Amino acid sequence: MVSQVVKVTNEQGMHMRPASLFSQTVTPFTSDVKVVFNGTSYDAKSVMMLMSACIKCGAEIEIVCDGPDEQDALKKAVELVEAGLGD
């Protein structure tokens, strides 16, 4: 299991489009990908879960990947968030 804390920098936070993008990015990996925010863990492959977390701009989230391709999945996910989630 690997994990990394990243800061959400896009102005509008994890709204629908970034959430879809995020889940689309991590879905192809076989590893479980989770976002831990505010003490709760959310399944990053579900758009609805991600959106329900209400992650705002400036929030720090921890991305947790667990599975055979966990390293790659984490790397992709972190890159995406750092790049501003496509906004």
Add this chain to the structure above:
Amino acid sequence: MKITDLLKKDGINLDVKASNQEEAIDALISLHEKVGNLSDVAKFKEAILAREEKGSTAIGMGIAVPHGKSDAVKTAGVTAITIPSGIDYKALDGNPSNLFFMIAAPNTEADTHLEVLSKLMTLLMDPNFSKKLVNAKTADEFLAIIDEKEAEKDKENAAKAAPAAKKVSKIVGVTACPTGIAHTFMAAEALELKAKDLGIDIKVEKDGSGGAKDVLTDSDIADADVVIVACDKNIDMGRFDGKKVIITSTKEAIHTPEELLNRATSGNVDVYHFTGTKTASVSTSNETLGRKFYKHLMNGVSHMLPFVIGGGILVAIAFLIDTIAGFGTSGGGNFGQMLPLSAFLKSAGGTAMGLMVPVLAGYIAYSIADRPGLAVGFVGGLFAANGNPALMGATGPNFPWVNALLGLEDAAPLDGFNSFIGNFAFTNNGATVSGFLGGIAAGFLAGGIIICLRKLTAGFPKSLEGIKPVLIYPLCGIFIISVLMSFILNPVIALINVGLSTMLTSLQAAGLIALLGLILGAMMAIDMGGPINKAAYVFGTGMLAQAALDPSLGTAAYISMASIMVGGMVPPVGIAIACKLFPNKFTESERETWITNIVMGSSFITEGAIPFAAADPGHVIPCTLVGSGVAGLLSAIFGCTLMAPHGGVFVFATVGKWPLYILAWLVGSIITAVMLGLIKKPVNK
């Protein structure tokens, strides 16, 4: 924020006939227009379509959430439609969409849009919920389904949030201020309220003047991570040895409870080391009744001990001085006060010993009921020590009721009630003394009275809390104990006293001198100053007085007096010997009194045995009783005589057949000591 704050009934349209994405969007926008969320319909539609072009807002499971953030939005709002047959909204999962929410957000910094989305998603994750919405028949039903689900979710979140907020640490506190009325409780309340806010588990002991409330038990303290002591006076700190303790004032606790609690939960607190002797801990409720009884009793006995020792030795010194001055044979009834110096010492010692029983009773009550018990116990103890008040000696125009009771001719008779009180409460002035056994009873009574008063006044408003220790407890408590002692306990004691005196007189009349000696000796050692002892002693001195008038009574009187004195000299000496022979049967502080007890026994100050008898009456009294009885019997059989009413070894010069008298004394003492060794239980330590 609630979904239904943003989604109005007018913003809902069910079972919409739309066949494609644009028709659905139009339907949703027209609802926004109808509710009045928009300032520019065309511009808002542009924003929505622009968003859809970037990627579909259909999130799967038949749900689509088109949204736009635009200047064209006046007020944030949500509209909803259902298209039960479903349309293709380019969903990620390829399924048709049938439930649509459109979010309109004004172009501001606020994250309204994100929050609404998050909330909506939380609800929509439950497939049953979205199915219910699609099947809803009316807008009201639609809203009701959302409301219900939202309430359910809020509850879940609250439940989830609560344990997370609950602190890992458990805190206990003690508050106390010198007066114990206001600040003690204010500080405790401040801590408790703030702890509740912060989700901290706290128990605060309030050492107020009404007695300690919510007393911390040993297990409370053991479980606590941190102890907050917010006190302006000394409290029992021994129990916190080795714990993390914050020592502060009530002022701090009242003004900055949050700071204190945060400091406590941070765990950054020094460990406290107690230097001093630990006092008896407050043990848990699993203490047996007998153990509690013993604890209260010992609290009284340990406070009484200094009075006995100091007073007793002063009296012995007074006897010694008179002996040196040559009054050993001629002092008689006034032995011990034949010179100003000896009289002073005897009076000082007598004053100290006079406090014995009140202190015993007071501190038994204190142990039971805390500070309010003390005053009530003292008063009860004084009633036990002094007996009922004596009828005022003075008569005359100022004392018509005394005159009436005395049956003086010119007095107007009293009415029934007053005559009852006058006749009953003032009946006796010596026979109603109940001594230390009465003092023990008074102490427990006093403690019980305060506990009852506390229960009775528990329902009083909080604003009256301060008045309880300064008015209600002392006033009601002292009144009740006075009534109980004067009208119930002391009169019963008087009956015993009179009965015993009658018995002694008939024994003497029957000429059973040996039996009389046995009984007199034994009576001296049962209650040591109580009614039984008193009856024997008064009988002896009464006989002496009669013998002075009627010389034919002489031998019986002097033999009786000798038995009485030897009976009173045995208990302290017997106990002192036992302390040396069987040290494991006594506590350290008890063992240290052995010399004092030899001195007191030798001086015929039986009171030296009281602390032992009071601490363990069931085992000690039988031993002293038998020892003194044997000594009295031997003394009578030997025909020892004594003409002085007291003085101990200092008046041995006046004792007839004194070598045999000493023998009787020693035999009695040794019997007492050996019996103590056999009967008394070892001190568990």
